[in-house]
Amino acid sequence: MYTIFGRFSQVSIALALLAPLGSLQAQNFPISPDQKATASQVAQTGVPLSELAPNAPDEYTVKRGDTLWAISGMFLKSPWRWPELWGMNIDEIRNPHRIYPGQQLYLDKSNGRARLRTRGSASMDGQPGDTVRVSPRTRYESLSDAAVPTLSPQAIEPFLAEALIVDEATFAMAPRIVATQEGRVLLSRGDRAYARGTYSSKEGGKPLSDAKGEPIDYRVFRNATPLKDPTTGEILGYEAQFVGKAELIRGESVENVKDKDGKVTTETVPATINIVVSKEEMRVGDRLVAEPPREVLSYVPRAPATAIEGQIVSIYGSAVRLAGGNQVVVLNRGNRDGLERGHVMAVLLSGAVVTDRTDSPRTRIRLPNERNGLLIVFRTFEKVSYALLLQVDEGVKVGDRFKNPN
Known part of the structure; x- marks a missing residue:
């Protein structure tokens, strides 16, 4: 929640509202030196009119649901040239990852070159201006990121959660499901199972722990399939099949027990997990990989700077x-x-x-x-x-x- 009073420039208001978002998520939106160099060059000269899309609009208001790919394709013949579209207005759009619904884009075609500009909001009397008067009031702002994405999130979000490339040794040493309740063969959402991260005959295994700071959310994978280069035959990595997600309830432990003769022996107690997401039915032997931190990502469309x-x-x-x-x-x-x-x-x-x-x-x-x-x-x-x-x-x-x- 933010409380804003008095007289501010539009830029000051924007910075006041967006600064908390930027401090939380800006690290996820890097701008490469190549993008900056391209944008700086284009900002000085503009873009030739011949590079504009045939039906490039003179003005456009960014709407919720837009994507950077669609907007850049609206103005330029080649959507991947977004850094150049950004460069047309580098003084006003300093971060290509953060284009917001409501921003108005205007195409300046003077002197045979094209530059993209934004226009400030109207002042209190309805005329454009650099300052506005904001009456004392409480303003609520969500901390969710409203910036326009490059692609429709629905198109790739499932693959961000599911895709996993590992080397064979790492996958072989990953924690695995070792038992089920009541001898079940297959597991689905809502079922309980047991897992271990340690191995008796291998080095490198780590016990599953519910101690503070240890991960409790895991993705479940199966069948690390080798990915081979079609030409050289080189194994580039192993693609694991995503089958679901599990939550760690109790960590692994070792208990001392006495047999009927009073002799003390040790017994291994596997970790307890609950299946919380099931894309496919899971079974004993499936592997666990700790859920990585959630990232808010943007993908500025651009061609590689070098030939690939x-x-x-x-x-x-x-x-x-x-x-x-x-x-x-x-x-x-x-x-x-x-x-x-x-x-x-x-x-x-x-x-x-x-x-x-x-x-x-x-x-x-x-x-x-x-x-x-x-x-x-x-x-x-x-x-x-x-x-x-x-x-x-x-x-x-x-x-x-x-x-x-x-």
Whole structure:
């Protein structure tokens, strides 16, 4: 809750209202040096009119439900050039991750160059001005982030919770479900089970603990499937299958007990867990991974600053051969290759091998690769990344290539 009195500039009011949000979440919205450099350059010169979308509006009011991808595509021919759209108004929109509903955007086309500007709110008498008088009152502001996202959250949120890339050794040493109540074979939401993080014959296992500061929320995974590079055969990582979530009720322990002869022995007591989310039925042997801290993420669409090429490794969570728009694919490039969240890549349709019937030897020729759509990277690991297919002309399959969009 904030209480605001008296006379303030519009900027002061905005800062007063948004500062708590920024201090809590700004660390989740990094602006890369490349984005800053691009924006600074464009801010000095503007964008050529030829780069504008054919039907770019002269003005637009940002609405709830908009996305950065849609807004940038409204003004520019290539939506991934959002940093340039931001650069058109770098003095007023200092953070491309924070465009809010209600902001008015105006397109200035003077001198053969385009710049995007915002216009201040009207003053108390209805005329535009730099200051407004705010009557003493109590104003309530939610701490939820109302900034416009790059993509529709519903399109990728499930994959942020489910996707997991691990190395084989880490997955093998993860805590696992070891028993169920009443000998049940399958577990679902509301069931109780028992788990252990320690191993008798292996080093590195850590007991599941309910001590203060230890995680109590876990994701449950199964079947770490190797992801292989389609060309080299290198195992890039292991993709674990998400099956649900569990809550730790009691940690592991060891108890001393006496047998009938009075001899003291020790017994291992596994941790107690409750199944709280069930995507698929769980069973003994499934692995537990601590729930990571929730992040509020934004993905500024942009092309990589350096040339990156690669192939699609798999279609996530689907047995179909061809993927379409709004499906998630796994790429054989990751952090080590320079891929970042928000990078937009062009998907290529592999050229077919055909016979040249106009040539007497009937030479076999390969047609050039053709652009088949766009994808945006939304989660990266060391050697692989997850990406959402944005625009697809024909079905995308494993082995199809991708590269910089420009």
